[in-house]
Amino acid sequence: MRALTAAVFALAGLIFFTSFDTAKGTNIRTDDSLLKLSDLIQERSRDNGRLDEANAALRDDIESLAERDDGSTSAEDDRLAALEERAGTQELxxxxxxxxxxxxxxxxxxxxxxxxxxxxxxxxxxxxxxxxxxxxxxxxxxxxxxxxxxxxxxxxxxxxxxxxxxxxxxxxxxxxxxxxxxxxxxxxxxxxxxxxxxxxxxxxxxxxxxxxxxxxxxxxxxxxxxxxxxxxxxxxx
The missing domain is CATH 3.30.70.1880 (Protein of unknown function DUF881)
Structure with missing residues (x-):
């Protein structure tokens, strides 16, 4: 029985040491330095917004270059513009x-x-x-x-x-x-x-x-x- 008790205390000590080593001296429940999941979601959302803006700017550049000499007729350009409007990729x-x-x-x-x-x-x-x-x-x-x-x-x-x-x-x-x-x-x-x-x-x-x-x-x-x-x-x- 004493051997079993000693083993339990030894295991508890190992758990406490592991927890301390993982936390590195911080309070793992309340420390403000730990990023909350909601904060991470908001950060990713802002990143996605910036990427959307960059993507839109690149798309405008590509379309401007394509319009310089795309070899299409005026009727084809009108048809493409109508399709883009219906697809929602152009301002309305x-x-x-x-x-x-x-x-x-x-x-x-x-x-x-x-x-x-x-x-x-x-x-x-x-x-x-x-x-x-x-x-x-x-x-x-x-x-x-x-x-x-x-x-x-x-x-x-x-x-x-x-x-x-x-x-x-x-x-x-x-x-x-x-x-x-x-x-x-x-x-x-x-x-x-x-x-x-x-x-x-x-x-x-x-x-x-x-x-x-x-x-x-x-x-x-x-x-x-x-x-x-x-x-x-x-x-x-």
């Missing part, structure tokens, strides 16, 4: 409408009788809320849409992880602003007709989730500046 100008969604106050309570007190999930913007707005704006005839400062294209995916939006490699926190170029009247009508948004409005009225729709007048959406390579799955042989 026109009448615009913006929708802003935001979390409710953390101490929110039910404002109307007959509704339960809110769970934490009731007070934050979810992925389906953003998707509902984007889908409704497309349904209303939007010619182009940007979420925050990024243009959406056919391969864009609006995803939320916890209380943050991850879009094309970059991370955003609420409030979330979605801007669409199109007929403002038709866009508003499409928002009002969406069953998903009608459900969201219940939470706006009862728990105070943020909802603001504004006509922006003439606006310019940026062209998509990220990669346009398609990634797809292939069946296994």
């Amino acid at each position: 100008k026109g009448e615009a409408l913006s929708v802003t969604l935001d979390d409710a106050p953390p101490d929110a309570t039910a404002k109307l009788p007959g509704y339960p007190e809110p769970e934490p999930d009731y007070l934050v913007i979810h992925q389906q809320d953003l998707q509902a707005v984007v889908n409704a704006l497309w349904q209303g005839g939007a010619q182009g849409i940007k979420v925050m400062d990024q243009r959406l294209i056919s391969t864009s995916a609006v995803r939320c992880v916890g209380n943050t939006l991850i879009l094309q490699g970059r991370v955003y926190s609420p409030p979330y602003k979605i801007t669409a170029v199109g007929d403002p009247g038709k866009l508003k009508k499409a928002l009002s007709a969406s069953p998903a948004i009608q459900n969201y409005m219940v939470y706006v009225n009862v728990y105070g989730l943020g909802w603001k729709v504004e006509e922006d007048g003439k606006a310019t959406l940026p062209g998509y500046s990220g990669t346009v390579d398609l990634h797809y799955a292939e069946p296994a042989p």
Whole structure:
């Protein structure tokens, strides 16, 4: 029994030494010098933003060089410009409408009788809320849409992880602003007709989730500046 006890103490001493050696004298629970996961995500998001800007600048240089002497006809150039506009890689100008969604106050309570007190999930913007707005704006005839400062294209995916939006490699926190170029009247009508948004409005009225729709007048959406390579799955042989 004494031998077993001695072995246990020896093992405990080894664990404490290993922990100390790993920490190098820092508090591994609270030391500010240790990079938190959220900080790493934000850092990578900023890096992706800088890379997007550099990629856009290089693309502009390539297009300028190609336009000098590409051997194409005027009709072919017009067709290419139309395809680029539809693909979302060029700037888009026109009448615009913006929708802003935001979390409710953390101490929110039910404002109307007959509704339960809110769970934490009731007070934050979810992925389906953003998707509902984007889908409704497309349904209303939007010619182009940007979420925050990024243009959406056919391969864009609006995803939320916890209380943050991850879009094309970059991370955003609420409030979330979605801007669409199109007929403002038709866009508003499409928002009002969406069953998903009608459900969201219940939470706006009862728990105070943020909802603001504004006509922006003439606006310019940026062209998509990220990669346009398609990634797809292939069946296994």
